[in-house]
Amino acid sequence: MIATSTTLLDFLLETRTHSETICKPLQIEDYVVQPIVDVSPPKWHLGHTTWFFEDFILKKHKSDYQEYNSNFSFVFNSYYESMGARVVRTDRGNLSRPTVEEVYAYRKHVTHHLKELLEQTEASEELHSLVEIGIHHEKQHQELLLTDIKYILGNNPLQPMYTSDFSEYTPSQHKQEWIHKEAGIYEIGHHDDSFCYDNELGRHKVYLNDFKISNQLVTNKEYLEFIEDGGYEQVLLWHSEGWEWVKSLPTKAPQYWQKQEDNWFYFGLAGVKPLDLKAPATHLSYYEAFAYAQWKGCRLPTEFEWEASQDQLEWGQRWEWTESAYLPYPNYQKAPGALGEYNGKFMVSQKVLRGGSVATSDKHTRPTYRNFFHPQLRWQFTGIRLAQ
């Protein structure tokens, strides 16, 4: 179902504002740096999501629109090869200009013109659809914005907090239990007319064997047992490339864990605190999730098992690694043109994650949502759910 222009405009404005709200606690300097290639400078996220609206919508659908600054396309294009030259990804953190103030001015300009566009015209279905994609694209970057900020602060020797009252999880009210599902045919994929990405489409049948899946995520307490049992030293628990990765780790523990004397601490958005044993373990690579499951005599669920049982799970605090590789569904069709670069071109060498996290923006995820990352990445709020 396409939203009416009014609610679409509200949705747009709320989304544009939210990106800026996330950045409120930052110092100007925090907007600029890129400590690892996977982390983008916050001002780049603010500019890139704006460029997306300008380039895919305003330039084509608003006849009186004047490009704000012709250099910005070069600076803020992310990876759309078909949209022209761009700053290479590793260079994003080398750019002091445009300044943060200029990026905010750019945002204001583009939001103003989007507002005019949606107020003036009877929006076509195509325009509606493009604005919706732009909104969801920005929501996706809001999650990255928050996790990138966490990395920027957590990587700093001073380890400044983001904000003192940020809680990274809500305690569960239930005990751990195994949910049993019967073998049979299940339907997978998006199926109503609400928004989704192209990679969720192609509703299709899959056959699943009997399986069990845990209603709860693995906790820090449980993961700590794995560490203390020497999990990082047992080669047979790991994939071959996972073992190479383990050997390169300076600390044999999840990202943001720090040992001071004999005690584990954790850097969270609220600063460095003693490790909370009840919290769901997070900032784990797929390799770690897999090795933990092996050690436990279990396995990770497939993305189909997850989707088939998700209505019985508590989810939404951690992106959950699945055993599934990121591949097209049957009859997958890429969008035409540059938007076709959105998802399809990443469908190799990545794993699917399901669920959502404390960093996920409101209304951004859903039961059919497919997130994907390379197996070694762990700067997102990733977690582990076991299956059997």
Place this chain on the structure above:
Amino acid sequence: MIATSTTLLDFLLETRTHSETICKPLQIEDYVVQPIVDVSPPKWHLGHTTWFFEDFILKKHKSDYQEYNSNFSFVFNSYYESMGARVVRTDRGNLSRPTVEEVYAYRKHVTHHLKELLEQTEASEELHSLVEIGIHHEKQHQELLLTDIKYILGNNPLQPMYTSDFSEYTPSQHKQEWIHKEAGIYEIGHHDDSFCYDNELGRHKVYLNDFKISNQLVTNKEYLEFIEDGGYEQVLLWHSEGWEWVKSLPTKAPQYWQKQEDNWFYFGLAGVKPLDLKAPATHLSYYEAFAYAQWKGCRLPTEFEWEASQDQLEWGQRWEWTESAYLPYPNYQKAPGALGEYNGKFMVSQKVLRGGSVATSDKHTRPTYRNFFHPQLRWQFTGIRLAQ
């Protein structure tokens, strides 16, 4: 079904001899080099397959056996982390000793003791099973031996031939046709008591949509049309990481294709010849196979579609890239101990190939066989079969 000791011994001796037959056309120098990390020196293959029998069988099951040379374990272990220290893979081509003659002596010694072992004793089921694994392990290396030899010779500026009468394919007697398969549940995986690897086990149901699959492989003529249509220059046909890979290619064509003036030539085991347009295209990466299929408006089959239709296909000349990632089947169990390192630890970041090739040893492949490689590799006789 476990072979009786006699036939097992015949099978063993025939296999041991065949590895040496493959090396007959070589000069001593050809046994030594490692031009890329994926290619091992032929003498290493000869030693490693021998070490496998010595370490997993003779040392444990033949009470009077004396280790041939305690250093060889260090030199010829491939990747069995749990079996101790070893020469790192990239260093295999830096070792001039043991000499080729010493490796042949080592082979003779181990084969002799295996023969004694199988003749003397009533072989236990475990021993039978280990010998069978050792045989199939050596057959697997025979294929690598031949393709590694091809790379060693083809990479040389002098481009020496392997043998003048080696034909890399048998012409098909049939026209290209699409085979239609009905949607429904299919059974996948090994199902009788003949030999197979652990990764084929766990016979299980999958649901497949309607699909069409070509009875023929893509030919050089067809692939050349893709090149001439600018397939290597159209970014939207490629995966993101495939595009990076394409940019690094010195020649925008499959491995072993060479352009001299306006004509394409091909280095085969019989030497450099004009490109044979009727031959099935080969030495392609997964990225190329995928891009070709995109350009053609088709796709690659999944490994399940392939297995479900394989009895209607002509296969066995090229390993065929599938769209499937290499993952465990439901209820997959790794073998205990070091043999458990055989397959499971590679189940991430690789693609499945099905079929077999002109380099595959007799009795080595079967309809359920799952080969796997990283998507950029193309020194094997890989090929393309299309699906819709």
Place this chain on the structure above:
Amino acid sequence: MIATSTTLLDFLLETRTHSETICKPLQIEDYVVQPIVDVSPPKWHLGHTTWFFEDFILKKHKSDYQEYNSNFSFVFNSYYESMGARVVRTDRGNLSRPTVEEVYAYRKHVTHHLKELLEQTEASEELHSLVEIGIHHEKQHQELLLTDIKYILGNNPLQPMYTSDFSEYTPSQHKQEWIHKEAGIYEIGHHDDSFCYDNELGRHKVYLNDFKISNQLVTNKEYLEFIEDGGYEQVLLWHSEGWEWVKSLPTKAPQYWQKQEDNWFYFGLAGVKPLDLKAPATHLSYYEAFAYAQWKGCRLPTEFEWEASQDQLEWGQRWEWTESAYLPYPNYQKAPGALGEYNGKFMVSQKVLRGGSVATSDKHTRPTYRNFFHPQLRWQFTGIRLAQ
């Protein structure tokens, strides 16, 4: 001669102020980035020069001094291995904190205490000497500050100017002439009691052959002739490692030269302008300086020839590459302790530059001053003077 406390204090305060004056035209974002490893973020220079005073002077010589922030030593130590752990050089641009404001507060605090220290006490000779080193150390960083700022701005796709009225050279009033010097023994090295670095000490004799040295630097006009004659394509003009370097250059021209259509432009601190043919050529590597001299049938002077004739040269606008390697003078003595890391440990694999540049701070250079860089570096205002 040791300055009296009063003039030393004036000298100190003037130096501390000047670093901040250099940064006046910057936006906060410009203080943070590190586009290449050789360029440090401006705020790092401001903090590091302050840490040097704090760690080498205040902590040891001012009894009531409290360390400002114990983490700053980790962040602002550059390379003094003997002074403890530090942020690795490549990571300087990944740190958003301490903020620019905090760094200025740190500067104010340390300057205040230095002032108190010099006002309160009868400064010992040792203290005097340490303050003098701290001042010259900061002056050295002022030059880097300016050239690093140039790189940060010039590397940005928006190419913002630093300040519109910055002139990068003063036109010479004289024609090019060759100065002839007679063969004989010359005295080299610092010889009065004014300040100098340890690497200038050890006044000693050298024997020089007859030589000629140009009174003028090579101009852009002359260097352009080299480019247009194909200098970058003639392998025999280059050192072997220089030729490898040339092949990696995206533009076969000095740093900051840009070709737009058929015209050369140059990014200077005053922004992008057409190339000024009368200006002394600059931002050249040693490899380029050497190849240019070869092409011209000349050579570069040695540092001894330069020092022996410097009173007849106009110098001070470009650091001038010499043919000399950076080596200790006879009887060279490193300072004891951490200050001994200042110069001596770099005396391998670097070339000596003599003179000074438009970026050099007042009173920082002198006829015996020895600057040194790796041969490929060219982000400084380097230039070419020919000899025969």
Place this chain on the structure above:
Amino acid sequence: MIATSTTLLDFLLETRTHSETICKPLQIEDYVVQPIVDVSPPKWHLGHTTWFFEDFILKKHKSDYQEYNSNFSFVFNSYYESMGARVVRTDRGNLSRPTVEEVYAYRKHVTHHLKELLEQTEASEELHSLVEIGIHHEKQHQELLLTDIKYILGNNPLQPMYTSDFSEYTPSQHKQEWIHKEAGIYEIGHHDDSFCYDNELGRHKVYLNDFKISNQLVTNKEYLEFIEDGGYEQVLLWHSEGWEWVKSLPTKAPQYWQKQEDNWFYFGLAGVKPLDLKAPATHLSYYEAFAYAQWKGCRLPTEFEWEASQDQLEWGQRWEWTESAYLPYPNYQKAPGALGEYNGKFMVSQKVLRGGSVATSDKHTRPTYRNFFHPQLRWQFTGIRLAQ
């Protein structure tokens, strides 16, 4: 003085034979590998020295000469950029062909034609000079041949010996003493009409201060004291880049030293033996030589000090690191054309070594000979002589 054709021919034939004599103890496999980039396969040395004669002499000076194999120029050119395309250096060990037998046939062919050429014609001065260069070029490679063989064998886990009776030094008959030299002007460089390289020419005056130089090389016993005193752990003894190099060393000791339990062993051409404490220390990098001298309160001599005192030194067992960088002498002239690439293009970033070693061929070195290597290299028989 130009040798007469007869003695030149004898000299040539003796040299050609000697290269092959060095290779006598090798297995065919030993001729092929390249374990590090600095070490070339022995068959490459045999082919390259032959190509040098073919390309610089036979093709130009023997009218009936037919090129042996046009591909060999590509395979055996080392670095003469001006002589056309060539196998990149890192790829030398990836080539199994031409075989060792083919290389020997190539040698025979070229030697035969050189013999014919020198017997038939009254050799011109130019031809004489080229043959002389070819001879010295081959002698230079004979030294590399032996040290490369040592590396190939010593790097092998089986550590095969080269030959059981190879002695790597001759004990000195004298006690360690300091030789005192007076300050003054000394003449440096080649000065008669015997053969030398272009880098020794330009006999010129240098002024030297008073200095002392040891008549003996540093022994293993002395170097072991440095190790036991923690020399590899004291950062202030090392150059900055030397310290980085030390951190990457798997064993904090010279190349070929191995610790087994508490005892030091050494791999020599005669195999692995307990460390000989009386032997001159060898296989040291410049960084180690420098750090040792620092620790001892001494320094390394300059190449001029060495040359000025060499007639009072025992030398010829180890190439001796000097403090001098490899730079052109005053009035240095490169040979015209491709021969000009011989020396001059390496005159940056390298250190001079003086003397000669147990691996140096007869008549190859002399008091003015200048060897040069990058400071980290130590696969040659390098050593340490101290100065004050």
